[in-house]
Amino acid sequence: MILIAQTRRDHLPLDASPARYWNYNSIYSPTMSTNNHNRGNWKSRMGFILAASGSAVGLGNVWKFPYIVGENGGGAFVLIYLVCILIIGFPIMLAEFTLGRKTQLNPVGAFQELRPGSPWVGIGYMGVIAGFLIMSFYAVVGGWTLAYIVKSVTHSVLEFQTPQQAGEFFNAFIGNTQEVLFYHALFLGLCLGIVIKGVHGGIEKACGILMPTLAVLLVILMIRSLTLPGAMEGVKFYLYPDFSKINGEVVLIALGQAFFSLSLGMGAMLTYGSYLSEKENLTSSTAYVVLFDTLIALLVGMVIFPAVFSMGLEPTQGPGLVFNVLPTVFTSMPFGTFISIAFFTLLAIAALTSGISLIEVVVAYFIDQRGWNRKKAVLVVGAIIFALGIPSGLSFGLLADAKFMEMNFFDHIDNITSNYLLPLGGMLTAVFAGWVWGVPAVRNEIEKHETQFHWAEIWGFLIRYITPVAVACVFLGKFFN
Ligand code: TRP
Numbered sequence: 001m002i003l004i005a006q007t008r009r010d011h012l013p014l015d016a017s018p019a020r021y022w023n024y025n026s027i028y029s030p031t032m033s034t035n036n037h038n039r040g041n042w043k044s045r046m047g048f049i050l051a052a053s054g055s056a057v058g059l060g061n062v063w064k065f066p067y068i069v070g071e072n073g074g075g076a077f078v079l080i081y082l083v084c085i086l087i088i089g090f091p092i093m094l095a096e097f098t099l100g101r102k103t104q105l106n107p108v109g110a111f112q113e114l115r116p117g118s119p120w121v122g123i124g125y126m127g128v129i130a131g132f133l134i135m136s137f138y139a140v141v142g143g144w145t146l147a148y149i150v151k152s153v154t155h156s157v158l159e160f161q162t163p164q165q166a167g168e169f170f171n172a173f174i175g176n177t178q179e180v181l182f183y184h185a186l187f188l189g190l191c192l193g194i195v196i197k198g199v200h201g202g203i204e205k206a207c208g209i210l211m212p213t214l215a216v217l218l219v220i221l222m223i224r225s226l227t228l229p230g231a232m233e234g235v236k237f238y239l240y241p242d243f244s245k246i247n248g249e250v251v252l253i254a255l256g257q258a259f260f261s262l263s264l265g266m267g268a269m270l271t272y273g274s275y276l277s278e279k280e281n282l283t284s285s286t287a288y289v290v291l292f293d294t295l296i297a298l299l300v301g302m303v304i305f306p307a308v309f310s311m312g313l314e315p316t317q318g319p320g321l322v323f324n325v326l327p328t329v330f331t332s333m334p335f336g337t338f339i340s341i342a343f344f345t346l347l348a349i350a351a352l353t354s355g356i357s358l359i360e361v362v363v364a365y366f367i368d369q370r371g372w373n374r375k376k377a378v379l380v381v382g383a384i385i386f387a388l389g390i391p392s393g394l395s396f397g398l399l400a401d402a403k404f405m406e407m408n409f410f411d412h413i414d415n416i417t418s419n420y421l422l423p424l425g426g427m428l429t430a431v432f433a434g435w436v437w438g439v440p441a442v443r444n445e446i447e448k449h450e451t452q453f454h455w456a457e458i459w460g461f462l463i464r465y466i467t468p469v470a471v472a473c474v475f476l477g478k479f480f481n
Contacts, residue, residue, distance in 0.1 A: 100273025
């Protein structure tokens with residue numbers, strides 16, 4: 001049966017019409033459906049879109065996006081970012097969803113199935129390794145966000161007069177071995193607890209609750225922030241288009257951020273696409289996910305900058321903005337305790353729904369390729385990620401001096417994944433979809449349900465010529481940095 005299934009997939013003529021394709025499918029649909037049944041499926045289109053948006057909306061949106069907009073030309077940067085989303089983000093995400101739905105497999109299985117025995121399967125392995133590595137330090141930072149919820153409740157992060165005081169408190173906290181490891185384990189445990197319940201029962205249900213909660217918190221926070229005295233100064237700083245700040249490097253930053261923010265390049269979206277049934281419309285689903293991710297990133301800035309300006313603090317703090325500046329803002333703000341709890345809960349939810357998808361990539365690999373059951377996969381993967389995360393967690397305390405080439409362990413893992421593995425994976429995915437598996441095959445798969453893939457020509461042009469070159473530029477830009 002497996003052989004037949006393989007034959008069906010591999011020797012399907014590229015120009016097969018959708019109608020012809022349906023015949024193939026109906027013959028072998030029993031195999032397909034048992035397959036699907038064992039792996040799990042999204043039960044609704046909304047569930048899928050929320051889960052994929054949950055993967056995309058993460059620390060990158062809440063923590064990173066606002067400060068890079070603030071530092072790199074405000075509204076002008078946002079414009080460039082939107083262009084990057086359209087010419088890089090959208091095409092790669094659509095390619096990943098399509099590869100996943102077509103093969104109904106994890107990244108390793110997907111590339112193996114489409115080009116058996118070829119080196120392209122390496123993209124899949126890179127994705128699985130990236131999943132392990134990213135999650136190991138993502139869970140450490142996720143742990144920090146949980147700790148700050150608790151510390152908001154107990155008020156210990158709400159007693160600062162200056163960002164320096166908040167900074168000292170933060171540094172002492174991330175250097176505290178026991179606390180950091182406890183929250184690392186707690187965050188990872190929450191993610192694992194959701195993933196172990198499966199695609200529909202765990203991920204879809206959790207995201208169905210968490211993502212709307214995130215949206216509600218965001219609106220509450222935005223109202224509070226925009227009604228503070230002097231709030232508009234912050235909005236102006238954030239969005240005022242300063243074209244003089246735009247140069248090649250800024251464009252590369254925008255490209256890199258578009259890529260990271262949409263969770264591309266490691267098969268996360270491919271894996272989520274593999275739980276789709278054939279009746280879903282892929283292009284419009286991609287559009288929703290891209291839209292939500294961008295909207296949330298933009299709105300978070302509307303929370304942070306008005307508040308920071310209103311309290312007369314410096315917005316150009318860079319990475320320290322969230323943990324050093326904001327607690328100072330919350331300290332002096334009316335309803336500060338509540339707002340602080342709400343903000344760190346928002347941050348934790350964003351991190352949680354991304355963490356889930358990172359784990360799911362790795363778990364799907366062990367389920368599909370190694371025949372493990374979900375429980376075993378989750379427990380083994382969780383144990384390895386916890387262990388891998390320990391040196392990252394200790395990188396600001398016990399192991400702070402254990403530097404290699406001026407970077408601690410945490411920085412290295414972050415650097416290897418964000419600057420090398422993800423861009424490389426994304427570029428190769430684009431080349432694979434555009435040139436190897438090929439535009440006609442992608443088009444076929446998309447048109448299996450959509451009556452017509454209106455944008456096929458434009459998409460084909462972007463994924464073959466523009467996307468790989470653009471990602472290669474980001475990649476090389478970082479390499480020579
Ligand atoms: N998109 C996530 C964020 O904005 C980070 C991320 C990058 C990610 N690649 C991923 C999350 C892969 C899940 C899977 O923070």
